[in-house]
Amino acid sequence: MAKKKHIKPRASKKGLPPGSAIYIGEDRTHTTSIERISYNSSEIINEQNFKLSDLNQLDGSMVHWLNINGIHENDVVESIGNYFNIHSLTIEDIMNTFQRPKSDEFEHYIFFTLRMLVITKDGIDINIDDEQISFILTENVVISFQEKPGDVFDTVRDRLQDQTKRIRSKGADYLAFSLIDLIIDSYLEHIEYFNKETEEIENKILDTPKQIHLNAIQDIKYELITLRKHIVPTREAVARLLRSESNLIKRDNIKYFNDLQDHMYQVVDQLDILRDLNANQREMYLSMISLKMNKVMEFLTILSSIFIPLTFIVGVYGMNFVNMPELTSKWGYPITWGVMLLITVLNILWFKKKNWL
Amino acid sequence: MAKKKHIKPRASKKGLPPGSAIYIGEDRTHTTSIERISYNSSEIINEQNFKLSDLNQLDGSMVHWLNINGIHENDVVESIGNYFNIHSLTIEDIMNTFQRPKSDEFEHYIFFTLRMLVITKDGIDINIDDEQISFILTENVVISFQEKPGDVFDTVRDRLQDQTKRIRSKGADYLAFSLIDLIIDSYLEHIEYFNKETEEIENKILDTPKQIHLNAIQDIKYELITLRKHIVPTREAVARLLRSESNLIKRDNIKYFNDLQDHMYQVVDQLDILRDLNANQREMYLSMISLKMNKVMEFLTILSSIFIPLTFIVGVYGMNFVNMPELTSKWGYPITWGVMLLITVLNILWFKKKNWL
Amino acid sequence: MAKKKHIKPRASKKGLPPGSAIYIGEDRTHTTSIERISYNSSEIINEQNFKLSDLNQLDGSMVHWLNINGIHENDVVESIGNYFNIHSLTIEDIMNTFQRPKSDEFEHYIFFTLRMLVITKDGIDINIDDEQISFILTENVVISFQEKPGDVFDTVRDRLQDQTKRIRSKGADYLAFSLIDLIIDSYLEHIEYFNKETEEIENKILDTPKQIHLNAIQDIKYELITLRKHIVPTREAVARLLRSESNLIKRDNIKYFNDLQDHMYQVVDQLDILRDLNANQREMYLSMISLKMNKVMEFLTILSSIFIPLTFIVGVYGMNFVNMPELTSKWGYPITWGVMLLITVLNILWFKKKNWL
């Protein structure tokens, strides 16, 4: 069984004033890059290396998506924060990569942070890699922050290129929804993955239950605990978004966020079913082991019951008393065999009657 | 134990824009057919192959039921959606056959989707087949979407033919209620079925508990998990319908939807009792196995306890020491037998006292 | 263990239009009889065979109690329904004897349905017989519907005869309360009964745990599940009555219905404690069995440990090697005995130290 960190530390922040713009997470050395896509229904601009100094040239009539790859450079995040007038606590939440998924509503922007989960399998060890992705939604800008390059957003990028797609005629709120939706959709994939693993183990246990299967069940249990830790607060965050009365989310698009919530409920439903199946499997494993043990003991008992009396009998006639009339009798030996056979047959009949055979 | 998919994938949708009218489900090749029944208190029109081009000829003074058999042809569903001005997310929900049961209220229509469950038994394998059925209720039209032909609606069809039935004098909301009620009623049948299965297993276990019974208990447990997955969100959907303030459901008929909710509570109550019984059965099975094991071990212990000392004694007089006075004594052999009998009797008395016999 | 129906079917209703006045339940052949008691503070009229045709002669200044024995005759129930203008869904609820306990409030009447439970004991099999009792409360009439003659209402009948009792000066709402209160009071009796059974089993288990005790525990568990199924929805129904704003229940008498709710809470409290005790008993049984098993195994182990080495030793000197100096030694035999005694003593001391003896 692999040894994993189920709970990540946050202690390194201790002692810092709240709202400190200090990156807390694994060491990152890559340079932060900013991708920018600006569009309206007629025009689209793609830029791979957007410079922060161009922030004030963003056209108010277009929707802008700024995708920040890397959040370990304080000055980048802080510059953006200053330009868009972001609260220092939001900045802290973005940079503290152990943040619980949540949504926060401010007067002029909405903040949403959740986890992108990547499952990797190394031999029989399953690993969930999680990366924090934060979103800031303002009137016409969506800013996404991710810890490192590489994401699940390619389908949105593709749709944005196509002028006929609905996304091109909708505002920043719809863009934010599309991005969050992709991440939540990926949760369903993960659940499906664990479901497949669970089914495979079940089939193997029904053949021959082995210690490694118990470990695999345990492993999946741990991963499901981890998944749940990320997913349940995400559901709450989506629900909070829906209850919000911010006019950054247009009345028209509220249906889409409703849809997000539906998906989150489906994710949690299925996660709970998986946990049920997993717990069940463990019980099944243990009862199969116990049944096997029972059979082993029954076998030993039956064998012993048959031979113990016989061994006693042959012991009797192995005694060296001078005065043992049976020993000198001509029929002593065959009669002894006969008696022993009779005892054996009666024994077996008795076991049959007792339903032990 | 049969191997089933407890959680169905939805991953194939991943990457599609939300609200895409794309069928997600098993391959379906049959042609979509549309059944139409229009009625008012005096007149009724049945049409097996209604054409979408006739949609605009539907008479505003009648109630119309359009029953769509097959939802895998995008253009059919989309045409209907366009004609009735259905939101693209609703279209997506109709065509994604892994949709969680839910109800959704729009300005000019109410959307309701749930599962029709069909239980089939193949040898000892129980299978729950589930098909998604969606309803759209507008002012005077009910549209039902099902994945394939064949449904549980025949009793409604029959009632509609009879001019004296209440349904003929009620509006589209009462028709929608009648259709949903039939499906929910069928859940009670399923629960009754599992109840009968559970009782049968119980009786068998009380006779002789066998491994296959444990598997059957396990199987039913899985099916109950699946049932619950479909039924609990349905209850929520009905509750949401009741809280709705849409005037598509007339004040007069709200009592009927209240009745639907009562039925859902009864379904969930009984499902929970079944789950309790199922869990109980498993425990009973395991404790019966454990009791049997105890008896086996007790038997072995008693037998061993009686023969082990005797075997020792006969071993002693099987030794070949030259100087063993007992061996040459005339009464040595009978006395030995006497001692052994005495030990046996004392042993048995002791076991009796200890309550092991 | 008795085989019981824990979940009763309702399938026979399937396919009927909602609100059908069709009796669903066990076959009943007795004739429906109607008992009528009319009273005010000064006068009381008892009639055993009230005729429905006299309904319109009921005096508006008196309180009338119509007690319907038998609900399997559709026309009787329907006539009453028509006269008092009862909703068809209420009629259905009255006649469907598998109805979940509930209360329903209409403009001109309140509907309340619950279960009267009768416990019978056949040998060691405990049986809960349940009969549905429904009440309709209008301005000055209480109608009670029961499946068959015989009920728990005699104390109310007696009190009604006595002009000095409070019930004579109160209205129909107080009469309804008194009747429901009697049924709920009888629940406490049932719980007390199961409590006594539970205590008896506990005492027996502490003496000698036997398989039949486990079955009895199981049986009580099933009965408690059944009780709970009836009682929890009854509590909800009472709570709903209290939240109602119908003026059929006078402000003055609301305290009495409050009292009903207190009783329901007490019933559910005690039921939950009983379930706790029952679950506990099962665990106790299993741990006592397991302790007994442990003792059996310890005994076997100690006995084996003592005799196995001794048997080996006597086996050694039973060998027939020609060259075994011990055999011919004069002290061989007594020394062997000495060694065997020594081993036995050491063994016993060791077990004592290990706390196994």
Next chain:
Amino acid sequence: MAKKKHIKPRASKKGLPPGSAIYIGEDRTHTTSIERISYNSSEIINEQNFKLSDLNQLDGSMVHWLNINGIHENDVVESIGNYFNIHSLTIEDIMNTFQRPKSDEFEHYIFFTLRMLVITKDGIDINIDDEQISFILTENVVISFQEKPGDVFDTVRDRLQDQTKRIRSKGADYLAFSLIDLIIDSYLEHIEYFNKETEEIENKILDTPKQIHLNAIQDIKYELITLRKHIVPTREAVARLLRSESNLIKRDNIKYFNDLQDHMYQVVDQLDILRDLNANQREMYLSMISLKMNKVMEFLTILSSIFIPLTFIVGVYGMNFVNMPELTSKWGYPITWGVMLLITVLNILWFKKKNWL
């Protein structure tokens, strides 16, 4: 394990009209006595045998505390009820000593009833004796009803004598609070007591787990169930008092009742922790027993494994075949010993490697 009544009967009330002033409880023969303390900030009057006929002479400018010892004399309770215009249901609640703790608010008085618990230990049997104490709070009178003389109120009596204490300058509501607070404080003592018992058992189990410890754990579990039965409804009653809008509790003193609720939460918190510890202890006991069993079985297995092959070998050379060359060989005997030693050594090494030794 002691046999106790976990659920007390209430059946004796069955059939009585609701609100009947009839004492339901254990037989009480002592005479009801009434203690009266009247005070204001300057004056205090103590009277041990207050007469009901003096009720109308109670001075409106003082706070009066009437402590009724004994509630089995109907006329005493009824006279008080009549004088203070108490609702008949309240009278019933006072006299039915199996009443669930609750608070009830009427226009001109507040009713509060709870349990005073007294723990007695008879040998190893712990017993919770519970007595019902009810309070009625009117504008300037507090009436307390207890089943028998002797209570926990002495500290309040003492404080009342001291003119400098805050209680002397506060009204009847503060007096009621002080009395209830004393009872709730005594709950904490009981919990502490069970905590001490639990710790003692834990220490004993860690030494040598015995059957009587399991019984003691079971006993405490039952007592905790009983405690919880009384305490949880008390918490609800206090909460209800706080939500009340009666002006019998002055705005100024609401903080004190808030404090009561804090105490109740603390009591329930600690009770739940105790239940946790108790359940834990049971599991610990069972796993220690199971570990001991494992060791016993391992010991038996190792001993058997060593001697079974040796016994076989000596058996071989105990055979009486004429043609057994080993027997006549000079080195046969010592070689056999050598082989047996070798087998033993290898066996032990193998066990060591397997980590069984």
Next chain:
Amino acid sequence: MAKKKHIKPRASKKGLPPGSAIYIGEDRTHTTSIERISYNSSEIINEQNFKLSDLNQLDGSMVHWLNINGIHENDVVESIGNYFNIHSLTIEDIMNTFQRPKSDEFEHYIFFTLRMLVITKDGIDINIDDEQISFILTENVVISFQEKPGDVFDTVRDRLQDQTKRIRSKGADYLAFSLIDLIIDSYLEHIEYFNKETEEIENKILDTPKQIHLNAIQDIKYELITLRKHIVPTREAVARLLRSESNLIKRDNIKYFNDLQDHMYQVVDQLDILRDLNANQREMYLSMISLKMNKVMEFLTILSSIFIPLTFIVGVYGMNFVNMPELTSKWGYPITWGVMLLITVLNILWFKKKNWL
């Protein structure tokens, strides 16, 4: 396993009037000292031994932090209480060191009390030391009460010295938030500590499960119960603070208290995961022990099954019948060996087939 007090007594308070300023806790003999830090954005005053007589000289334009080290001297706490007009119940809560964490809002001040936890490890015994810390927040003063010198507030002290820090420009509410935040942050450290312990035990169990590991799991379980007892009410207290409408917390700073709540949710989340892991570990331990036991029994069974028949055979030819033709046959001995070998081989093959080897 260490013996700890899981529930601390509060009985010593019993009988005291509510709101008594009497210290309840461990014996403390050190002198109470008062530290005072006063600051505004331009100036800061530190004083180690502030005198209560100087209270009235506190400048209204500065923020004052009074840190009281020691709460066992009644007069100190009471003087402060009098000066700031603190309710006597608050005084009681400060001095009763077994107070449940809570927040209380008064007209002119807010009261907050929680626990500072210090984990010490003595050999393998883990100990949680908890000290009560209370805060009083008024318009421009924060008073913190701690049982003894030494706290976690040093980082706040440092930040206060630095004129450029945000804390210097914020009011008393922000100071209170900063202090509480530090304590809550320290909870995450404790959870991380237990997480590390849990991981270490897991690794050890996977190697060789031993009794001491079960004790360690048990120990951690107890500590987690203790942690939860302190942390859950703290979460409630923070939530209550957020719902408060006191204007002592400025609208501007409410976001920071929101952040506190986020942290509390994270703490409780992780605590619950730890409890899950801990429970899991126990189950894993027990199933590994059970698997080991199974292997031991299988080994014994196989060994016995092989040797029991062989021992019987050699017993047969150890019998002393005169008429045993096999004994005198030349091939008797080798054939016997052959038969025994054959039986052994068949036995082993059969076990292989049965999957026991």
